[in-house]
Amino acid sequence: MDIAGTRRLPVWLIATWGLTRLALLLFVFKVWVFPGPDVTSDVSVIYHGWYETLRTGTFPHDDVTWQYPPAAALAILSPALLPFLDYAQAFYVLAFLADCAVFCLLRYAGLRPGRTLRGAWVWTVGVALLGPTVYARYDLMVTAVTVAALLAGARHPRVMGALVGFGALLKVWPALLLTAAVKRKAWFSAAVTAGALALLFGLTMPDAFSFLTSQRDRGTEVESLGSLVFHVARHFGWDGHVWLNYGSVEFLGPYVDWVSSAALFLTVIAFGWLLLWRLSVRRMPPHALVDAAFVAVLMFTVTSRVISPQYMVWLVGLAAVCLCFRGSRMVLPGFLVLAACLATVLEFPVFFANVVASDGLGVTLLFVRNGLLVLAALTAARELWRTTVSRQVPAVPSQATRTQETLAPS
Numbered sequence: 012m013d014i015a016g017t018r019r020l021p022v023w024l025i026a027t028w029g030l031t032r033l034a035l036l037l038f039v040f041k042v043w044v045f046p047g048p049d050v051t052s053d054v055s056v057i058y059h060g061w062y063e064t065l066r067t068g069t070f071p072h073d074d075v076t077w078q079y080p081p082a083a084a085l086a087i088l089s090p091a092l093l094p095f096l097d098y099a100q101a102f103y104v105l106a107f108l109a110d111c112a113v114f115c116l117l118r119y120a121g122l123r124p125g126r127t128l129r130g131a132w133v134w135t136v137g138v139a140l141l142g143p144t145v146y147a148r149y150d151l152m153v154t155a156v157t158v159a160a161l162l163a164g165a166r167h168p169r170v171m172g173a174l175v176g177f178g179a180l181l182k183v184w185p186a187l188l189l190t191a192a193v194k195r196k197a198w199f200s201a202a203v204t205a206g207a208l209a210l211l212f213g214l215t216m217p218d219a220f221s222f223l224t225s226q227r228d229r230g231t232e233v234e235s236l237g238s239l240v241f242h243v244a245r246h247f248g249w250d251g252h253v254w255l256n257y258g259s260v261e262f263l264g265p266y267v268d269w270v271s272s273a274a275l276f277l278t279v280i281a282f283g284w285l286l287l288w289r290l291s292v293r294r295m296p297p298h299a300l301v302d303a304a305f306v307a308v309l310m311f312t313v314t315s316r317v318i319s320p321q322y323m324v325w326l327v328g329l330a331a332v333c334l335c336f337r338g339s340r341m342v343l344p345g346f347l348v349l350a351a352c353l354a355t356v357l358e359f360p361v362f363f364a365n366v367v368a369s370d371g372l373g374v375t376l377l378f379v380r381n382g383l384l385v386l387a388a389l390t391a392a393r394e395l396w397r398t399t400v401s402r403q404v405p406a407v408p409s410q411a412t413r414t415q416e417t418l419a420p421s
Contacts, residue, residue, distance in 0.1 A: 036146070105152070
């Protein structure tokens with residue numbers, strides 16, 4: 012029996028990915044109908060509207076739902092690469108290709124020494140659990156860039172930095188991937204790439220940075236951690252209301268600004284913890300770079316006043332990269348994220364009407380999903396600290412994870 016050949020051709024993994032992605036395509040192309048509200052309207056209505064504005068050479072600054080950095084225009088304009096399809100169809104095909112690229116990268120990485128195919132399985136299962144929403148948002152494209160950046164990692168710091176800089180101009184959060192980067196090359200490359208792109212957009216397209224002030228009057232989104240306060244309060248006479256605001260369904264009314272401020276405070280606390288961790292690091296095993304990126308994005312997602320379903324694809328991608336490393340301590344947090352994906356697809360879109368109504372089912376689903384994310388964040392932060400800061404080095408299962416990288420900048 013050709014054992015090596017079997018290892019290099021993970022038939023079950025490839026078959027599972029192929030079948031689940033076929034299902035996702037059938038859902039977004041509306042051959043099959045997914046329960047709940049239509050998740051594809053963002054592409055066919057909102058994205059397409061932005062596309063018509065962007066192709067004239069300006070940003071949709073009069074549209075309060077445009078809240079993205081300038082390179083997001085590239086993702087919105089990308090369906091023009093497939094002119095033989097209509098806008099929505101082209102977008103779904105490109106989302107599928109981005110998904111395929113991530114899968115191929117994780118499969119390739121998983122077959123290298125000291126690695127495992129767990130990451131490719133996490134990606135395959137996690138994206139499938141999130142349902143067709145993943146193919147109807149440009150977050151999958153951003154995640155593809157960040158997965159490529161993390162897999163470049165310490166071996167190619169300049170490549171990683173360039174991809175992080177580009178990703179940050181797509182949707183800001185990829186900048187968190189530099190949390191554990193210790194090489195100046197990565198930081199310099201990221202700064203140069205982001206700066207050059209920002210300058211290019213600033214000089215060629217008006218209102219490229221209007222997104223910086225477009226969210227000042229946002230409420231608390233109904234799926235966020237803070238929203239649980241109001242979901243419960245509605246049963247005790249709170250007289251606020253649910254409203255479609257700034258492109259998402261939010262709570263507006265008394266005390267909403269207090270909860271939004273509390274969310275911002277928690278984000279500051281998360282940043283402070285990450286800074287303390289960075290100053291306290293004693294050792295950096297090979298997987299610490301990706302583990303720290305996962306922890307950082309997980310913390311900032313949990314503390315955000317908006318936790319949209321598509322944000323989960325960021326966490327699935329980062330968890331998948333972590334679990335490519337045999338020595339990663341993020342196994343439990345990664346599986347908690349997968350469980351949160353299942354709860355997410357149930358709260359949106361399947362039972363989103365129940366969430367908006369704050370009934371028992373909707374509130375329970377949110378408590379489960381957000382509780383799993385909070386538990387994942389706390390567990391991941393503890394494991395990162397134990398692996399890189401604690402005086403006693405925890406046992407690791409492979410020699411590759413005992414190799415330490417120098418903290419000296421190069």
